[in-house]
Amino acid sequence: MANPPAGRTWRTTVDAARTARMLSDARHSGLSGLPGQRARTPPRPVIEESWERALRGGTRPDHDLRTGLLSLEEVERRRGASPLRHVLPVLREGLVSVADAAHHIVLVADAEGRALWREGSPAVLRKADEVGIEVGTDWREDVIGTNGVGTPAVVRRPVQVFAGEHLSHALAAFTCAGAPITDPRDGRLIGVVDVSGPLETMHPATLAWVDSVAKLAEARLRELHMTSLERLRAVAAPILPRIGGQALVVDRDGWTAAVTGMPYARRIALPKSPSEGRRWVPSLGLCSLEPLAGGWLIRVSDDPAPVTAAARIVLDLALPRHWSVTVSGSAGSWTHELSPRHAELLYLLALHRTGRSAADLAEDMFGDPGRTVTVRAELSRVRRYLGAVLEHRPYRFREDAEVEVVLPDDPRGLLPHSTAPGVARGRASAQVP
Template identity: 30%
Template sequence: MGSGADTRANPWAALRPDEDAEQVGTDVSAAHESFVERGEAPATLRRVVQASWVRSRGNGIDPDRQIGRTALTGVELERYRRTHPMSAVRPVVQTLLVEDARDTGLLIALSDAHGRLLWVEGDSAAKDRAADMNFVDGADWSEAAVGTNAPGTALALDHCVQIFGAEHYSRVVHPWSCAAGPVHDPATGRILGAIDITGGPRVAAPEVLSLIKATVAVAESELRAHPVGTHTAPRVELLGPQPVLVFGSERITLSRRHSEILLLLMEHPEGLSTEHIAVLLDERDLDAVTVRAEISRLRRILGGDTLGSRPYRLLAELDSDVGELRRSLRRGDIAGAVAGYRGQLLPAARAPGVVRARESLRARMRAAVLTSRDPAILGWWIASVDGREDRGAWAAYLASLDRNSSLYAQVAAQLAMLDRELGGR
């Protein structure tokens, strides 16, 4: 794969003012073919595009398949975008971009921070054509979902960028060009979403990227002057199979690594060094550079005023389901703890520091359940993944039941079976 120096004055722009767009388009098409077929790309290809192609391939994107999975529809989409912070900048974007886009072949799109398209507006004929590739309200156009594209790649890199024709990883998008920039919460620095212009080859002109930058600046100025709850304190949910970060009505799915790091920081309010985090994540000495890169990405999600450095630490206690559960246990509210224990703490995680926290929380839950001697609570525990093979819990449940009940006989039989199975191990 080529790796020559990028000689462009502005590598984020698709074209230089003096370049022949038709020739560049031909060259990029050849580069795309070479990369897809042989994994090679010429050194003349923009480095930002080449890196995005590598990520797209790593994410398993097929350049020849249909793209743009619909993530939100109907009432769910209406409710989500009505309360989303990007709704506050929509009037500005309509004034600056949408009103002049009609009958021009241009589309203006606003996305959330995950690349889900909230609004796609502009030329009606262009909207009809774009619908064929599912560039529509509610569709997921993150880089991870559809490959290289301006809104998705701008969000992935936290930078304004243009994507010209065949620079898109998916071939179905090759007739289009686009320019997009991320919008930040002025109070926290957190990415809220992106503003995108999509259309024909003229969208690759340098002045369109300048227009996107100017529109983003005005949008962020509007948020600074009229904040609409964009800096709501986040809530973390780490119990159960899907870790999420909640900002008001917005639910952000956390990656496994980000959820692990966030838990470790919550477990160590005094702060952690890069090296300590690496050990807690992977006893085989995870690379410190990788840890710093992941924390940098996590900071973009959380916002700049939430995560401190040297050592890495949370600058304020985060509201979380784990914290609520522990508070219930501390005050002896076992029923409340049961209601809040929606599943194991990051059950898929294997990081040593996370496993330790998970087992500690499970042990505290088990102790509280056994202490309760409540048949309903004991029955809930033995039905859970934590208690199915917990002989002590089954014995406690049996002791809580009426000896004359049919349930007593069933539990006794189950306990006997457990004794046979566990005894044979």
């Protein structure tokens, strides 16, 4: 999609004052909670649902945006660790010059909703400074309510939030359009890009424009990943032919570049802190790990040393967007970070230790027992790293495994993104497996 034109043709001809009144009416009626308070223009479903999530979690409209602002040192640390740093040129080229001309600013936030970069119109930047829209601001929906960063991160799709649709009073003068950026390798959220400005300068095509640039960023990440694997294959080419038995070369995140003597697997779940020597690797067993430029050479041991008796599984759901599963056994322990969908599935299996059929899980996940194909596909991916500790027919944790689930202090914070009926029931009843 081409960049929208800058200058006068960018400006929309909407009646900003009339629109602001309509949004204010919808906001007052939607947030009052009083019977009989029905707006002439009700809030859009995506906004109303966001308000409900935020208010249910205790978010207040008078929240100070500067609360919990990151230090400059922490911002720099996060910038250096974020994969978004690789696509900043794409985001700047696609957004910043037009945003500046159109009296907008661009925010780029990480997966935790922290604003790491901010550029655009100097005049709007000054207005943003007045209310606390700064680098380091926490934009999570459960912190400041409905907004163009936190809400797209929750619903995982582009969202435009107009003026009074913001829960925060401080943001009522801004209109924001945000789109999530996901890791093209596994679909994991890595950040959100947002364009914000006064209501009267917001063009109807803004949301589609921001989303198209987010997709360009994802395409660039995919290209970088493929180039990295090609380099690693070149390193592996003279090594693998000389190895007898099963071996593979993976990058630092476990993505496979080359294999020998074994079936190809797209990704291997590496130990949480891989190091040289004999290590337990999920789905492979005992292996010898050797560092390579950009990755690891993994030689699969002939020793049959699976995780056997006294396997302990810890499903950690305590922190938002930082879910993991840790498996400990006779051959050591390892930890795997979980996607939102896998965190939901493993929580449901922990609730039902006797097992769930694919139809049961489809009902738990989607309220539709017919969606078994999706459930089976996801659990096939889960079993690639959980291996023998997860059984099927029905799906369940191994009977002799000890399973512990670490929940948030506030049960309402359990997988807050999830709309799965089974998770919602567990959340409402504070059900602990």
